[in-house]
Amino acid sequence: MESISKECTPLKHEYDACFTKWYSEKFLQGAKTNDCTKVFKQYQECLKRVLKEKGLTKMISDARPAIGSVFADRDGDEKK
C-alpha cells in the first residue's frame, strides 16, 4: 500500500515490513519490546512534512481525541 506521498512510500514500506514481522514473531508471542522505532522515526519525519504541506496536521490532531466518541458509552460491554 502506498503512502499519502510518493516520497514517503519507500520508508513506509520498510516500516510496514518491520512492523508485520515484529507483530507476528514478537508481539503475538508476548514480547513487550517495541521494535522498528528507528525506521518509524524516519518515516514520520517524511510524513509530518507532507501532512503539513497538505494542511492536514490540524485536522488530524483535532479529530484524534474524538475518534469513537459515539461509542464511548457502549465500551463498557466490550471489557466484560
Next chain:
Amino acid sequence: MVKFFQQRYSYDYSWNTVSYAFLNRYPNPFATHVLTADTLDHRIDEETGELRITRLLRKTNSVPRWARSIIRGNDAYILEEVVVDRQAGRLVSKTRNITHTRLMKVEEKQTLKADPLDQNQTLCKNETSIVSSIGYGLNSRIENFSLSRFAENISKSRKGMLYVLELAQRKGLFRQRLRVEQQLEN
C-alpha cells in the same frame, strides 16, 4: 439525525491470524477505493501492554449523484485507531471521517474477539454510527444511502479480510513447512 447499524459474524481462523490479517488488510482486490494508508502512531501502553496504532487512510470519494453538488474535493480522509489486547485476544478498531464532516460524520467500530469456545474462530462485531445535520430535506436520502452503503461496505471488507486471511494462512503454512524441512535437514 443519528443512525446506528450493527452486524455480527465470525471468521474460521484463530484470533492471532485474524488480527494479523486485519492490520495487513490493505491493499486487497476488494478495497480498491482505499488509495493510501499511513501509520501516524504506534506505541505499546506500558501499563496494560496494549498495542495502539493510529492510521490515516485516503479513499476515493464515491458519493451518490445527488450529493455531488454538496461535496467538493475528490478524496476522503479517514482516521483509524486500533487497540490490540493480546492477552484478552481482542482487537478494537475505530474509524472516523475527517473530511466532508459537514455532510455527515461516519464512525465505525469493529471488534475482533477470540471465540472463548473455539480457538479456531474469531467473533467480529461491526457497529456504525452516522450523524448528519445537513438538512435541506436530504436526511432521509442520506439515511437510505448510508444503510445500503453500510451493508455493501461490510460485505466488501469481509471479502477483503478473507482474501488476506487466505494469503496469511498460506504464508504461515509455508513457514511451518520450511521449518519442518529445516529440522529434517539438521
